[in-house]
Amino acid sequence: MGCGTSVATETQVMKLEADEAVKAPSPALTMKAAVLIQRWYRRYMARLEMRRRYTWNIFQSIEYAGEQDQLQLSSFFSFMLDNFTQLNENGPDLISQLLDPVVDPWLERETCYNLISVPETYTGPRISFPLSVSDTSILLSAFKEQQILHARYVLQLLYETKKLLKQMPNITHFSTSYTKEITICGDLHGRLDDLLLIFYKNGLPSAETPYVFNGDFVDRGKKSVEVVILLFAYLLLYPDYMHLNRGNHEDHIMNLRYGFTKEVMQKYKTHGREILQLFQDVFSLLPIATVIDGKILIVHGGISDQTDLDFLSCIERRKVKSALRFPRRSLEQLDISQSCKHGKRMRSTDSSRPNSSRSYKSQGTPNPRKKRCRLNRQDSAASSSSSSSSSSSSSLCSPQTPSCLSPRPLPSTPSMPHGVLNVPFLDSMSSIPLPSPPQHEQEWKQIVDILWSDPKTQEGCNPNTFRGGGCYFGPDITQRLLVQHGLQLIIRSHECKQEGYELCHGGKVITIFSASNYYEEGSNRGAYIKLGRELVPRFYQYQVSRTTRRLTLTQRVRAAEGSALRALKEKLFAHRSELVAGFQQYDQTGTGSVSVSEWAQVLETVLRLDLPWRTLRPHLAHLAPDGCVEYQSCFENVGPGVSLPQVTPNLAETLFRYRTDIEIIFNIIDKDHSGLISIEEFRHTWRLFSAHLGVAIDDRAIDDLARSIDFNKDGSIDFTEFLEAFRVVHKLDNKDSQLQEKMGKGRYS
Amino acid sequence: MSPKKAKKKAADGAGSNVFSMFEQAQIQEFKEAFTIMDQNRDGFIDKSDLRDTFAALGRLNVGQDELDEMLKEASGPINFTVFLTMFGEKLKGADPEETILNAFKVFDPEGTGALKKDYVTEMLTTQADRFSPEEMEAMFVAFPPDVAGNLDYKNLVYVITHGEEKDAE
Numbered sequence: 001m002g003c004g005t006s007v008a009t010e011t012q013v014m015k016l017e018a019d020e021a022v023k024a025p026s027p028a029l030t031m032k033a034a035v036l037i038q039r040w041y042r043r044y045m046a047r048l049e050m051r052r053r054y055t056w057n058i059f060q061s062i063e064y065a066g067e068q069d070q071l072q073l074s075s076f077f078s079f080m081l082d083n084f085t086q087l088n089e090n091g092p093d094l095i096s097q098l099l100d101p102v103v104d105p106w107l108e109r110e111t112c113y114n115l116i117s118v119p120e121t122y123t124g125p126r127i128s129f130p131l132s133v134s135d136t137s138i139l140l141s142a143f144k145e146q147q148i149l150h151a152r153y154v155l156q157l158l159y160e161t162k163k164l165l166k167q168m169p170n171i172t173h174f175s176t177s178y179t180k181e182i183t184i185c186g187d188l189h190g191r192l193d194d195l196l197l198i199f200y201k202n203g204l205p206s207a208e209t210p211y212v213f214n215g216d217f218v219d220r221g222k223k224s225v226e227v228v229i230l231l232f233a234y235l236l237l238y239p240d241y242m243h244l245n246r247g248n249h250e251d252h253i254m255n256l257r258y259g260f261t262k263e264v265m266q267k268y269k270t271h272g273r274e275i276l277q278l279f280q281d282v283f284s285l286l287p288i289a290t291v292i293d294g295k296i297l298i299v300h301g302g303i304s305d306q307t308d309l310d311f312l313s314c315i316e317r318r319k320v321k322s323a324l325r326f327p328r329r330s331l332e333q334l335d336i337s338q339s340c341k342h343g344k345r346m347r348s349t350d351s352s353r354p355n356s357s358r359s360y361k362s363q364g365t366p367n368p369r370k371k372r373c374r375l376n377r378q379d380s381a382a383s384s385s386s387s388s389s390s391s392s393s394s395s396l397c398s399p400q401t402p403s404c405l406s407p408r409p410l411p412s413t414p415s416m417p418h419g420v421l422n423v424p425f426l427d428s429m430s431s432i433p434l435p436s437p438p439q440h441e442q443e444w445k446q447i448v449d450i451l452w453s454d455p456k457t458q459e460g461c462n463p464n465t466f467r468g469g470g471c472y473f474g475p476d477i478t479q480r481l482l483v484q485h486g487l488q489l490i491i492r493s494h495e496c497k498q499e500g501y502e503l504c505h506g507g508k509v510i511t512i513f514s515a516s517n518y519y520e521e522g523s524n525r526g527a528y529i530k531l532g533r534e535l536v537p538r539f540y541q542y543q544v545s546r547t548t549r550r551l552t553l554t555q556r557v558r559a560a561e562g563s564a565l566r567a568l569k570e571k572l573f574a575h576r577s578e579l580v581a582g583f584q585q586y587d588q589t590g591t592g593s594v595s596v597s598e599w600a601q602v603l604e605t606v607l608r609l610d611l612p613w614r615t616l617r618p619h620l621a622h623l624a625p626d627g628c629v630e631y632q633s634c635f636e637n638v639g640p641g642v643s644l645p646q647v648t649p650n651l652a653e654t655l656f657r658y659r660t661d662i663e664i665i666f667n668i669i670d671k672d673h674s675g676l677i678s679i680e681e682f683r684h685t686w687r688l689f690s691a692h693l694g695v696a697i698d699d700r701a702i703d704d705l706a707r708s709i710d711f712n713k714d715g716s717i718d719f720t721e722f723l724e725a726f727r728v729v730h731k732l733d734n735k736d737s738q739l740q741e742k743m744g745k746g747r748y749s
Numbered sequence: 750m751s752p753k754k755a756k757k758k759a760a761d762g763a764g765s766n767v768f769s770m771f772e773q774a775q776i777q778e779f780k781e782a783f784t785i786m787d788q789n790r791d792g793f794i795d796k797s798d799l800r801d802t803f804a805a806l807g808r809l810n811v812g813q814d815e816l817d818e819m820l821k822e823a824s825g826p827i828n829f830t831v832f833l834t835m836f837g838e839k840l841k842g843a844d845p846e847e848t849i850l851n852a853f854k855v856f857d858p859e860g861t862g863a864l865k866k867d868y869v870t871e872m873l874t875t876q877a878d879r880f881s882p883e884e885m886e887a888m889f890v891a892f893p894p895d896v897a898g899n900l901d902y903k904n905l906v907y908v909i910t911h912g913e914e915k916d917a918e
Contacts, residue, residue: 029855030855030856030872030876031876031877032852032855033851033852033853033855033856034852034872034873034876034877034878035877035878036848036849036852037849037852037853037873038873038877038878038879038880039878040849040852040909041888041909042878042884044909045884045887050782050785050786053785053786054785057785457790457791458791552890552891553891554891595774596774596777597773597774597777600777612781612782612784612785613781614777614778614781615778615781615782615785
């Protein structure tokens with residue numbers, strides 16, 4: 001038919017025939033024409049699909065790469081905490097409070113929130129405890145009106161939630177015998193609109209409409225506070241019908257980077273710290289799993305080959321405050337008091353009663369409280385962790401893990417007076433091998449596996465290096481766990497899916513994701529599951545749409561693609577020095593160009609993003625006449641927002657790359673939220689940060705920089721302004737359309 | 750090339766030979782396209798992915814039925830090597846705008862520039878590489894006919910061809 005003939009011939013033939021058969025085309029011609037049209041159109045749709053898919057890849061890769069950067073930040077914080085002597089004498093500093101709070105006795109007292117009065121002038125929602133349906137309605141309407149709940153109520157709500165959660169077991173058991181159907185939702189990530197849409201479509205939580213929310217309520221979205229308040233409020237109202245699982249973002253260190261901490265601080269300027277402290281406790285008290293009818297397991301991330309639900313039922317979940325802080329083992333011998341505290345926390349047992357009142361009669365699963373499992377687990381866990389080699393060592397590649405370390409010689413640091421930072425190198429300090437009880441490690445690992453793992457198609461179980469925590473688990477791992485515990489299905493979240501949900505492992509694992517438009521407007525739908533007594537899941541999808549005008553598929557793909565490409569270009573810019581160095585290795589003669597393969601190779605190596613570089617090339621760089629890539633063209637259309645003072649490229653790039661992290665650090669140091677920090681603080685922090693990153697930054701360069709941005713010479717830096725200078729700007733945004741067209745069209749071949 | 754010949758080549762187990770048919774750069778390009786389509790990253794693409802894959806490569810003129818036949822002959826799941834073996838040699842350039850316009854003109858001998866929606870539906874769903882009802886519907890959603898039921902095909906061709914050019918920059 002049309003396979004072998006050339007297009008040109010076909011065109012000619014068709015033209016001829018078309019000219020001749022003006023009124024009545026022959027059937028053969030008709031068919032040919034139809035075929036052409038069909039193929040051409042299908043090809044167009046396929047290309048669109050391909051663009052959509054690589055756009056998705058870009059977003060995901062950058063997201064996960066960002067999470068890996070997060071590990072840098074968290075280990076930095078750990079280091080700061082462990083080595084930070086106070087910058088000033090005004091009480092325990094925020095960092096230690098944020099990262100590793102002593103249980104503040106002040107917060108435990110019943111009346112702490114009573115000390116905060118709600119002024120008459122407050123126009124936001126007022127609620128009273130114990131909560132009633134009218135309170136939750138008030139909250140719903142208030143949040144729809146963009147109102148903010150007063151700090152006093154937030155604290156009281158959190159306090160009540162904490163009390164309630166303490167009585168709950170690690171694994172909640174729920175039965176469908178008493179209700180018609182249960183609804184299961186996935187990640188919300190601070191998207192209030194999605195939550196409201198779910199409530200609208202599916203009904204508010206109640207005895208007739210029980211819910212399970214599977215973690216990741218906060219971070220990334222702008223309304224994390226409102227989302228989580230609503231969820232906790234309903235939890236308090238209907239503790240038997242509202243079930244919350246912990247997600248990997250219910251973690252104060254993740255919150256530092258992904259927006260929740262910032263949101264709280266912005267909305268609650270006076271009481272933000274206390275609120276965050278309570279959130280930290282509450283998050284660590286959230287149950288880690290829900291089991292329905294003894295048949296369906298619901299966890300946020302997934303499982304590993306070491307996951308043991310019986311073991312998980314017994315541990316003290318609240319001890320694992322953050323997945324990103326490996327069980328504290330650093331400097332214990334240097335700080336006796338801290339180690340005493342640490343030891344005390346370990347020995348203390350939660351006075352949690354058997355939770356028979358909390359859950360329905362579980363079918364077949366032994367009551368975890370009765371089992372004297374801890375002692376046994378310790379032995380088997382210890383032996384299994386030492387014997388199992390590489391299969392699932394999900395250490396977060398943190399420098400504190402012994403296996404990752406190569407001890408470096410301690411630099412000679414002059415002894416500093418009290419009130420000034422010590423700056424030893426992170427690795428050398430942590431290379432001191434410290435004993436850590438296997439029990440503690442095992443607990444931490446089991447929880448991290450539950451919160452961070454992802455399913456994969458191939459069999460087996462290996463560490464999830466993409467994310468930096470948990471495992472990739474194969475269908476055999478799933479099968480083994482299901483059989484071991486008499487289960488039939490695992491429902492998890494943790495990964496954004498185009499349709500809001502996805503099945504894998506032969507239908508035995510379902511991913512459910514409830515934040516629509518997660519990466520970009522139109523990027524994906526959200527979904528929830530409804531489960532009746534027959535335990536057959538039904539999926540309901542939705543998409544929150546801010547624009548009333550319906551975009552065509554092409555427009556949506558184009559918009560998302562544009563957004564992804566911008567993010568990618570920023571990444572290129574932020575790694576400019578490294579990339580250029582890489583290119584120059586292939587371009588010894590200095591022609592300014594390398595082959596497409598070499599170009600792709602360098603990008604892959606430096607950025608460590610597994611993306612289809614050749615397909616993306618037309619968007620990122622342009623070709624010389626001989627078909628080689630002119631590599632400097634990668635960095636053409638992005639640049640700093642403000643012309644920088646004498647800043648070395650090295651420093652500039654570091655600032656671009658870690659802008660978010662630096663912002664977080666500044667926000668923490670800026671205790672009074674004035675937007676200003678002292679030059680001293682700036683210098684110390686910066687030195688510390690760059691030491692940690694291993695970036696060789698001249699002290700003088702930092703001082704120069706500090707002085708140059710202290711515009712009014714009063715010794716303090718407006719760090720918001722400072723950071724603005726290091727926001728990457730896309731130059732084409734500001735040009736007028738004419739210029740844009742001139743620059744855009746025909747630029748890249 | 751006819752399906753029979755392709756079958757013979759595949760049967761010859763020309764696994765190593767197929768890579769020598771192309772330049773390294775070309776193979777890398779195909780690999781990327783293949784990888785994009787291989788959503789679960791297991792190294793294999795299924796039937797629906799396959800159609801999208803070589804269509805996305807933009808240079809293939811294999812009919813649906815032909816494809817189905819070939820797939821029946823493939824001994825197992827389609828990995829990259831199999832893909833190249835079976836389809837690599839069929840790569841071609843993209844059809845220029847004029848060709849497609851002429852194709853539409855076959856159904857519009859008077860050259861009005863528009864076709865009746867029902868006629869278009871009949872033309873595309875009942876012959877050759879038949880569109881499914883869903884595909885037809887999707888096209889009309891993306892390029893709606895006017896109230897009288899006329900589809901402006903000139904605009905359709907223009908938008909797609911030029912849109913694609915623009916997006917490829």
